[in-house]
Amino acid sequence: MEMTPAPASNLKQHSDTSRDDTQSIPYQNEKLRVTQLGPELEALGLKEHIADLALYGYTIVPPEKIAPPQFFADLKEAVLRISHDRYGVMPDVSKGSTHSRQNGPLGQFMRYTLFDDPIFEPLLTNPVLLGLITYLVGYDALLSLHDATIKGPGGVALPLHNDNGDKTTSVFPDQPQSANINLILTDYGPGSGSIAFLPGSHKFRREPTPNEQREMASEMVEVNAPAGSAIIWPANTWHTASSRTDDGLRVTLLYDFCRGHLQTQEIFRDEVTPEILARNPARFAQLLHVHGVFPYKKEDISQEKRAESKKRYSLFDCHEMWKPFFGLTR
Numbered sequence: 286m287e288m289t290p291a292p293a294s295n296l297k298q299h300s301d302t303s304r305d306d307t308q309s310i311p312y313q314n315e316k317l318r319v320t321q322l323g324p325e326l327e328a329l330g331l332k333e334h335i336a337d338l339a340l341y342g343y344t345i346v347p348p349e350k351i352a353p354p355q356f357f358a359d360l361k362e363a364v365l366r367i368s369h370d371r372y373g374v375m376p377d378v379s380k381g382s383t384h385s386r387q388n389g390p391l392g393q394f395m396r397y398t399l400f401d402d403p404i405f406e407p408l409l410t411n412p413v414l415l416g417l418i419t420y421l422v423g424y425d426a427l428l429s430l431h432d433a434t435i436k437g438p439g440g441v442a443l444p445l446h447n448d449n450g451d452k453t454t455s456v457f458p459d460q461p462q463s464a465n466i467n468l469i470l471t472d473y474g475p476g477s478g479s480i481a482f483l484p485g486s487h488k489f490r491r492e493p494t495p496n497e498q499r500e501m502a503s504e505m506v507e508v509n510a511p512a513g514s515a516i517i518w519p520a521n522t523w524h525t526a527s528s529r530t531d532d533g534l535r536v537t538l539l540y541d542f543c544r545g546h547l548q549t550q551e552i553f554r555d556e557v558t559p560e561i562l563a564r565n566p567a568r569f570a571q572l573l574h575v576h577g578v579f580p581y582k583k584e585d586i587s588q589e590k591r592a593e594s595k596k597r598y599s600l601f602d603c604h605e606m607w608k609p610f611f612g613l614t615r
Contacts, residue, residue, distance in 0.1 A: 314423065314424070317424065317597055318420075321597070321599065322416070322419060322420065322424075322600070325412070325416060325599065325600045325601065326416050326417075326420065326600075329350070329412055329413055329416055329600070329611070330350060331346075331350075331413065331416060331417060334346055334417060334517070335417075335420060338417070338420070338421065338517070338518070338519070340484075340485070341482070341484040341485060342482065342483075342484060342485060342486055342487030342488070342518060342519065342521070342522035343482045343484075343487075343516065343517065343518035343522055343524075344417070344516075344517050344518070345508060345510050345514055345515070345516050345517075346413060346414075346417070346514060346515040346516075346517065347510070347511070347513075347514055348511060348512070348513025348514055350413055351411060351413050351414065351513065351514075351515055352411065352513070352610065353610060354513065357470060357512055357513035359404055360404060360405075360468070360470055360538065361470040361471070361512075361536050363401070363402040363404050363405070364395075364398075364433045364435065364470060364536050364538065365378070365435075365536070366402070367395055367398055367401045367402070367433060368393060368395065368433075368435055370401075371395060372393070376435055376534055377437075377534075378533060378534055379532070379533060380532050380533065381437035381438045381529075381531075381532055381533045381534045382437075383437065384435055384436065384437025384438075384534055385437045385438045385439050385440075386437075386438070386439035386440055387436070387437060387439070387440045388440070388441075389440070389441075390440065390441050390442060390443035390444070390526060390528075391434045391436065391443065391526075392434050392435050392436030392437060392440065392478075392535065393434060393435040393436070394432065394434050395432060395433045395434065395435075396430070396432050396551070397430075397431065397432070397551050398431055398432060398433045398538075399428075399431040399553060400553075400556060400557075400561075403561075405431065405538075406561065406564070406565055406569070406604070407565075407603075407604035407606050407607065408468070408538075409428065409565075409569055409572050410565065410566050410568055410569055410572075410602075410603040410604045410607070411603065411604075411607060412600040412601060412603050412607060412611055413515070414466060414468075414515055414517075414540075415568070415600060415603075416600045417464075417517050418464055418466070418517070418542045419600070421461050421464035421517075421519050421542075422461055422462070422463060422464050422519075422542055422543065422544050423544055423545070424597050425544065425545030425546075425571075425594070426464075426542045426543070426544065426545065426572065427542065427543055427544075427545055427547070427549050427571075427572060427573075427574050427577075428540070428541075428542055428549065428551075428553060428572045428573055428574075429463060429541040429542055429543040429547075429549040429550045429551065430539065430540065430541045430549070430550045430551045431538075431539075431540055431551065431553070432538075432539040432540075433536075433537065433538050433539065434535075434536075434537045434539060435534050435535070435536055436478050436529055436534065436535040436536075436537075437529060437533075437534055437535075438529050438530065438531065438532060438533075439528060439529070440478075440528050440529065441528055442525065442526065442527050442528050443480075443525050443526035443527075444498055444525060445483075445493050445497065445498045445501055445505075445523055445524070445525045446492075446493065446498075446523065446524070446525070447486075447492065447493070447520060447521055447522060447523050447524070448463065448465055448520040448522075448541065449462065449463070449492075449520045449521065450463075450520075452492065455491065456490050456491060457490040457491060457520075457521055458490070459490065461487070461519030461520050461521055462520060462543060462544050462547060463519075463520040463541055463542060463543040463544070463547070464517065464518065464519045464520060464541070464542050465517065465518055465519075465520065465539070465540065465541050465542075466515055466516070466517050466538075466539075466540040466542075467480060467515070467516040467517075467537050467538070467539060467540075468513075468514075468515050468537065468538040468540070469510060469512060469513070469514050469515075469516065469535075469536075469537050470512055470513070470536040470537060470538065471512050471533070471534060471535050471536045471537075472510070472511050472512050473508050473509060473510045473511075473514070473535075474509045474510075475507070475509070476529065476530040476531040477529060477531055477535055478526060478527055478528055478529030478530075478531075478535045479507055479508045479509070479510075479526065479527065479535070480507075480508050480516060480524055480525070480526045481505040481506055481507040481508065481524060481525050481526065481527065482505065482506055482508070482518065482522055482523065482524045483501060483504055483505055483506075483522070483523040483524070484506055486521070486522055486523035487518070487519050487521040487522040487523075488521075489521070489523070490521055493523055501523075502525075505524075505525060507527065520541075542572075545577075545594070549574060552574075553573040553574065554573050554574045554575045554577065557570075557573050557575065562575065565604060566598070566602050566603055566604060567596070567598055567602065568598045568602065569604075570593075571593075571594060571596075571598075576590040576591075576593040576594040577590070577594065578590050578591055578594070601613050
Protein backbone atom coordinates (compact mmCIF):
# COMPACT_ATOMS: atom_id res chain seq x y z
CA MET A 286 0.00 0.00 0.00
CA GLU A 287 1.32 3.46 -0.89
CA MET A 288 0.85 6.10 1.77
CA THR A 289 2.53 9.28 2.90
CA PRO A 290 4.98 8.34 5.67
CA ALA A 291 3.96 9.67 9.05
CA PRO A 292 6.21 12.30 10.61
CA ALA A 293 8.75 10.79 12.96
CA SER A 294 7.23 12.74 15.84
CA ASN A 295 4.03 10.73 15.39
CA LEU A 296 5.83 7.44 15.96
CA LYS A 297 6.55 8.12 19.62
CA GLN A 298 5.81 5.39 22.16
CA HIS A 299 2.96 7.32 23.74
CA SER A 300 2.00 10.85 24.68
CA ASP A 301 2.82 12.45 28.00
CA THR A 302 -0.23 11.97 30.17
CA SER A 303 0.79 14.19 33.09
CA ARG A 304 -1.93 16.65 33.97
CA ASP A 305 -1.46 20.40 33.74
CA ASP A 306 -3.64 22.15 36.32
CA THR A 307 -4.03 25.12 33.97
CA GLN A 308 -5.64 23.01 31.22
CA SER A 309 -8.91 21.12 31.49
CA ILE A 310 -9.02 17.45 30.58
CA PRO A 311 -11.37 18.10 27.61
CA TYR A 312 -8.89 20.71 26.35
CA GLN A 313 -6.00 18.25 26.63
CA ASN A 314 -7.99 15.57 24.82
CA GLU A 315 -8.89 17.89 21.94
CA LYS A 316 -5.32 19.12 21.75
CA LEU A 317 -4.13 15.52 21.35
CA ARG A 318 -6.73 14.93 18.63
CA VAL A 319 -5.37 17.90 16.72
CA THR A 320 -1.65 17.39 17.27
CA GLN A 321 -1.41 13.58 17.05
CA LEU A 322 -4.58 11.91 15.79
CA GLY A 323 -5.26 14.42 13.01
CA PRO A 324 -1.85 14.15 11.31
CA GLU A 325 -1.92 10.36 11.61
CA LEU A 326 -5.36 10.13 10.01
CA GLU A 327 -4.18 12.40 7.21
CA ALA A 328 -1.06 10.26 6.68
CA LEU A 329 -3.35 7.22 6.34
CA GLY A 330 -5.41 8.94 3.64
CA LEU A 331 -8.57 9.11 5.77
CA LYS A 332 -9.63 12.74 5.38
CA GLU A 333 -12.42 11.85 2.94
CA HIS A 334 -13.75 9.29 5.42
CA ILE A 335 -13.79 11.86 8.21
CA ALA A 336 -15.84 14.09 5.90
CA ASP A 337 -18.24 11.20 5.18
CA LEU A 338 -18.73 10.58 8.89
CA ALA A 339 -19.39 14.25 9.56
CA LEU A 340 -21.81 14.77 6.64
CA TYR A 341 -23.51 11.42 6.08
CA GLY A 342 -23.03 9.61 9.39
CA TYR A 343 -21.21 6.62 7.88
CA THR A 344 -18.24 5.81 5.68
CA ILE A 345 -17.03 2.88 3.57
CA VAL A 346 -13.27 2.22 3.64
CA PRO A 347 -12.04 0.14 0.66
CA PRO A 348 -10.05 -3.03 1.36
CA GLU A 349 -6.83 -1.75 -0.18
CA LYS A 350 -6.59 0.83 2.62
CA ILE A 351 -6.94 -1.79 5.34
CA ALA A 352 -5.06 -5.05 4.69
CA PRO A 353 -3.70 -7.39 1.96
CA PRO A 354 -6.31 -9.43 0.02
CA GLN A 355 -5.22 -12.79 1.43
CA PHE A 356 -5.88 -11.58 4.96
CA PHE A 357 -9.56 -11.05 4.20
CA ALA A 358 -9.80 -14.52 2.64
CA ASP A 359 -8.24 -15.98 5.79
CA LEU A 360 -10.70 -14.06 7.98
CA LYS A 361 -13.63 -15.47 6.02
CA GLU A 362 -12.31 -19.01 6.42
CA ALA A 363 -11.94 -18.41 10.16
CA VAL A 364 -15.58 -17.29 10.48
CA LEU A 365 -16.80 -20.31 8.50
CA ARG A 366 -14.70 -22.58 10.71
CA ILE A 367 -16.19 -21.05 13.87
CA SER A 368 -19.66 -21.70 12.49
CA HIS A 369 -18.76 -25.34 11.92
CA ASP A 370 -17.15 -25.69 15.35
CA ARG A 371 -20.08 -24.13 17.19
CA TYR A 372 -22.96 -25.70 15.29
CA GLY A 373 -21.52 -28.84 13.69
CA VAL A 374 -22.45 -27.95 10.10
CA MET A 375 -20.05 -26.72 7.42
CA PRO A 376 -21.59 -23.61 5.78
CA ASP A 377 -22.69 -24.02 2.16
CA VAL A 378 -20.79 -21.10 0.65
CA SER A 379 -21.96 -21.48 -2.96
CA LYS A 380 -25.72 -21.94 -2.46
CA GLY A 381 -26.29 -20.91 1.16
CA SER A 382 -28.56 -23.89 1.81
CA THR A 383 -27.27 -24.31 5.36
CA HIS A 384 -28.36 -20.78 6.27
CA SER A 385 -31.51 -20.22 4.22
CA ARG A 386 -34.69 -18.70 5.66
CA GLN A 387 -33.20 -17.93 9.04
CA ASN A 388 -35.44 -16.49 11.73
CA GLY A 389 -33.28 -13.52 12.75
CA PRO A 390 -32.54 -10.55 10.46
CA LEU A 391 -28.79 -10.92 11.03
CA GLY A 392 -28.74 -14.62 10.20
CA GLN A 393 -26.51 -16.90 12.24
CA PHE A 394 -25.27 -14.60 15.01
CA MET A 395 -22.06 -15.76 16.69
CA ARG A 396 -21.16 -13.83 19.83
CA TYR A 397 -17.76 -13.29 21.43
CA THR A 398 -15.52 -14.55 18.64
CA LEU A 399 -12.32 -12.62 19.44
CA PHE A 400 -10.65 -15.55 21.20
CA ASP A 401 -11.83 -18.22 18.73
CA ASP A 402 -8.89 -17.59 16.42
CA PRO A 403 -5.69 -15.49 16.83
CA ILE A 404 -6.24 -14.05 13.34
CA PHE A 405 -8.74 -11.58 14.80
CA GLU A 406 -6.31 -9.97 17.25
CA PRO A 407 -4.33 -7.72 14.86
CA LEU A 408 -7.50 -6.04 13.58
CA LEU A 409 -8.02 -4.26 16.89
CA THR A 410 -4.89 -2.16 16.34
CA ASN A 411 -5.16 -1.82 12.57
CA PRO A 412 -4.27 1.89 12.17
CA VAL A 413 -7.11 2.66 9.74
CA LEU A 414 -9.88 0.94 11.68
CA LEU A 415 -8.68 2.07 15.10
CA GLY A 416 -7.98 5.56 13.77
CA LEU A 417 -11.58 6.13 12.68
CA ILE A 418 -12.91 4.61 15.90
CA THR A 419 -10.65 6.90 17.91
CA TYR A 420 -11.92 9.86 15.90
CA LEU A 421 -15.51 8.91 16.76
CA VAL A 422 -15.35 7.81 20.40
CA GLY A 423 -11.95 8.88 21.72
CA TYR A 424 -8.64 7.48 22.89
CA ASP A 425 -10.30 5.73 25.81
CA ALA A 426 -12.50 3.61 23.53
CA LEU A 427 -13.27 0.08 24.71
CA LEU A 428 -14.10 -2.95 22.63
CA SER A 429 -17.74 -3.58 23.52
CA LEU A 430 -18.46 -6.54 21.25
CA HIS A 431 -16.68 -8.73 18.71
CA ASP A 432 -19.16 -10.91 16.83
CA ALA A 433 -19.61 -12.59 13.46
CA THR A 434 -22.67 -13.25 11.30
CA ILE A 435 -23.48 -15.53 8.40
CA LYS A 436 -26.64 -14.64 6.48
CA GLY A 437 -28.20 -16.91 3.87
CA PRO A 438 -31.00 -16.51 1.32
CA GLY A 439 -34.48 -15.59 2.54
CA GLY A 440 -35.19 -14.58 6.09
CA VAL A 441 -36.44 -11.22 7.30
CA ALA A 442 -35.21 -7.65 6.91
CA LEU A 443 -33.56 -5.76 9.76
CA PRO A 444 -35.87 -2.95 10.95
CA LEU A 445 -34.76 0.69 10.92
CA HIS A 446 -32.91 1.51 14.14
CA ASN A 447 -29.80 3.04 15.64
CA ASP A 448 -27.26 1.32 17.88
CA ASN A 449 -27.38 3.34 21.08
CA GLY A 450 -29.11 0.52 22.92
CA ASP A 451 -30.88 3.15 24.98
CA LYS A 452 -34.64 3.03 24.55
CA THR A 453 -35.47 5.32 27.48
CA THR A 454 -33.56 8.56 26.72
CA SER A 455 -35.44 11.00 24.49
CA VAL A 456 -32.35 12.84 23.17
CA PHE A 457 -28.93 11.25 22.69
CA PRO A 458 -25.60 13.09 23.24
CA ASP A 459 -24.20 15.01 20.29
CA GLN A 460 -20.87 13.19 20.57
CA PRO A 461 -21.42 9.48 19.79
CA GLN A 462 -21.15 7.23 22.82
CA SER A 463 -20.28 4.22 20.70
CA ALA A 464 -19.33 3.39 17.12
CA ASN A 465 -19.51 0.36 14.87
CA ILE A 466 -17.49 -1.46 12.25
CA ASN A 467 -18.88 -4.01 9.84
CA LEU A 468 -15.90 -5.67 8.19
CA ILE A 469 -17.55 -7.38 5.24
CA LEU A 470 -15.96 -10.62 4.04
CA THR A 471 -18.24 -11.10 1.03
CA ASP A 472 -19.33 -8.59 -1.62
CA TYR A 473 -22.24 -6.29 -0.73
CA GLY A 474 -24.60 -5.29 -3.52
CA PRO A 475 -28.18 -5.68 -4.78
CA GLY A 476 -29.56 -8.97 -3.51
CA SER A 477 -26.77 -9.58 -0.97
CA GLY A 478 -28.76 -8.50 2.08
CA SER A 479 -26.49 -5.53 2.70
CA ILE A 480 -26.80 -2.74 5.23
CA ALA A 481 -28.46 0.57 4.26
CA PHE A 482 -28.26 4.00 5.93
CA LEU A 483 -30.33 7.15 6.16
CA PRO A 484 -27.68 9.81 5.36
CA GLY A 485 -27.53 12.60 7.92
CA SER A 486 -29.64 10.77 10.49
CA HIS A 487 -26.79 10.84 13.03
CA LYS A 488 -27.79 14.46 13.60
CA PHE A 489 -31.30 13.55 14.78
CA ARG A 490 -29.98 12.17 18.10
CA ARG A 491 -33.07 10.07 18.75
CA GLU A 492 -34.78 6.80 17.93
CA PRO A 493 -36.84 6.61 14.73
CA THR A 494 -40.56 6.71 15.41
CA PRO A 495 -42.77 3.72 14.53
CA ASN A 496 -44.09 5.66 11.53
CA GLU A 497 -40.55 6.43 10.34
CA GLN A 498 -39.65 2.75 10.70
CA ARG A 499 -42.50 1.94 8.29
CA GLU A 500 -42.14 4.80 5.81
CA MET A 501 -38.42 5.53 5.33
CA ALA A 502 -37.52 2.64 3.02
CA SER A 503 -37.32 4.83 -0.09
CA GLU A 504 -34.84 7.18 1.64
CA MET A 505 -32.35 4.49 2.61
CA VAL A 506 -29.02 4.19 0.77
CA GLU A 507 -27.83 0.60 0.42
CA VAL A 508 -24.12 -0.16 0.66
CA ASN A 509 -22.46 -1.59 -2.45
CA ALA A 510 -18.88 -2.54 -1.66
CA PRO A 511 -16.39 -5.35 -2.30
CA ALA A 512 -15.34 -7.94 0.25
CA GLY A 513 -12.74 -6.56 2.63
CA SER A 514 -14.39 -3.15 2.94
CA ALA A 515 -15.06 -1.66 6.36
CA ILE A 516 -18.37 0.11 6.98
CA ILE A 517 -18.02 2.46 9.95
CA TRP A 518 -20.64 4.61 11.65
CA PRO A 519 -21.45 6.27 14.99
CA ALA A 520 -24.26 4.72 17.04
CA ASN A 521 -26.69 7.58 16.32
CA THR A 522 -26.96 6.80 12.58
CA TRP A 523 -30.19 5.15 11.45
CA HIS A 524 -29.74 1.98 9.42
CA THR A 525 -31.40 -1.22 8.31
CA ALA A 526 -30.58 -4.29 6.22
CA SER A 527 -32.55 -6.07 3.52
CA SER A 528 -33.17 -9.80 3.37
CA ARG A 529 -30.82 -11.72 1.07
CA THR A 530 -32.17 -12.84 -2.30
CA ASP A 531 -28.92 -14.09 -3.85
CA ASP A 532 -27.62 -17.62 -3.43
CA GLY A 533 -24.62 -18.04 -1.16
CA LEU A 534 -23.75 -16.37 2.13
CA ARG A 535 -23.17 -12.90 3.52
CA VAL A 536 -20.24 -13.13 5.97
CA THR A 537 -19.50 -10.21 8.28
CA LEU A 538 -17.41 -9.37 11.34
CA LEU A 539 -19.19 -6.99 13.73
CA TYR A 540 -17.43 -4.64 16.12
CA ASP A 541 -18.80 -2.14 18.60
CA PHE A 542 -16.58 0.27 20.54
CA CYS A 543 -17.86 2.43 23.38
CA ARG A 544 -16.48 5.34 25.36
CA GLY A 545 -14.41 4.41 28.40
CA HIS A 546 -17.02 5.36 31.00
CA LEU A 547 -19.61 2.92 29.62
CA GLN A 548 -20.22 -0.76 30.32
CA THR A 549 -19.12 -3.09 27.53
CA GLN A 550 -21.49 -5.70 26.11
CA GLU A 551 -18.89 -8.48 26.30
CA ILE A 552 -16.25 -8.82 29.04
CA PHE A 553 -13.03 -9.57 27.18
CA ARG A 554 -10.69 -8.81 30.05
CA ASP A 555 -12.07 -11.78 32.01
CA GLU A 556 -10.58 -14.25 29.53
CA VAL A 557 -7.68 -12.51 27.80
CA THR A 558 -4.45 -14.34 28.65
CA PRO A 559 -0.98 -12.98 29.39
CA GLU A 560 0.19 -14.68 26.18
CA ILE A 561 -2.36 -12.78 24.08
CA LEU A 562 -1.43 -9.48 25.72
CA ALA A 563 2.29 -10.15 25.22
CA ARG A 564 1.95 -10.61 21.44
CA ASN A 565 -0.09 -7.44 20.97
CA PRO A 566 0.73 -3.75 21.43
CA ALA A 567 -0.12 -1.80 24.56
CA ARG A 568 -3.34 -0.28 23.23
CA PHE A 569 -4.79 -3.76 22.71
CA ALA A 570 -4.90 -4.14 26.49
CA GLN A 571 -6.58 -0.75 26.84
CA LEU A 572 -9.26 -1.72 24.30
CA LEU A 573 -10.03 -4.85 26.30
CA HIS A 574 -10.38 -2.78 29.51
CA VAL A 575 -7.52 -4.65 31.15
CA HIS A 576 -6.57 -1.48 33.05
CA GLY A 577 -10.13 -0.50 33.97
CA VAL A 578 -10.63 0.37 37.65
CA PHE A 579 -14.37 -0.43 37.68
CA PRO A 580 -16.34 -2.30 38.91
CA TYR A 581 -15.19 -2.28 42.52
CA LYS A 582 -15.07 -5.13 44.96
CA LYS A 583 -13.43 -4.36 48.30
CA GLU A 584 -10.38 -2.69 46.82
CA ASP A 585 -10.02 1.02 46.13
CA ILE A 586 -8.95 2.53 42.79
CA SER A 587 -5.70 1.04 41.54
CA GLN A 588 -3.43 3.96 40.74
CA GLU A 589 -1.23 1.68 38.64
CA LYS A 590 -4.18 0.67 36.45
CA ARG A 591 -5.36 4.27 36.26
CA ALA A 592 -1.92 5.38 35.04
CA GLU A 593 -1.87 2.68 32.35
CA SER A 594 -5.37 3.53 31.16
CA LYS A 595 -4.44 7.20 30.71
CA LYS A 596 -1.54 6.60 28.34
CA ARG A 597 -2.24 7.75 24.78
CA TYR A 598 -0.58 5.72 22.04
CA SER A 599 0.08 6.54 18.42
CA LEU A 600 -1.97 4.67 15.81
CA PHE A 601 1.37 3.47 14.50
CA ASP A 602 2.17 1.66 17.77
CA CYS A 603 0.26 -1.20 16.18
CA HIS A 604 0.54 -4.94 15.67
CA GLU A 605 3.74 -5.88 13.85
CA MET A 606 1.88 -7.27 10.83
CA TRP A 607 0.74 -3.78 9.89
CA LYS A 608 4.21 -2.21 9.82
CA PRO A 609 5.18 -3.39 6.30
CA PHE A 610 1.69 -2.88 4.88
CA PHE A 611 1.58 0.76 5.96
CA GLY A 612 5.27 1.39 5.34
CA LEU A 613 6.02 2.14 9.00
CA THR A 614 9.62 2.22 10.15
CA ARG A 615 11.26 2.96 13.46
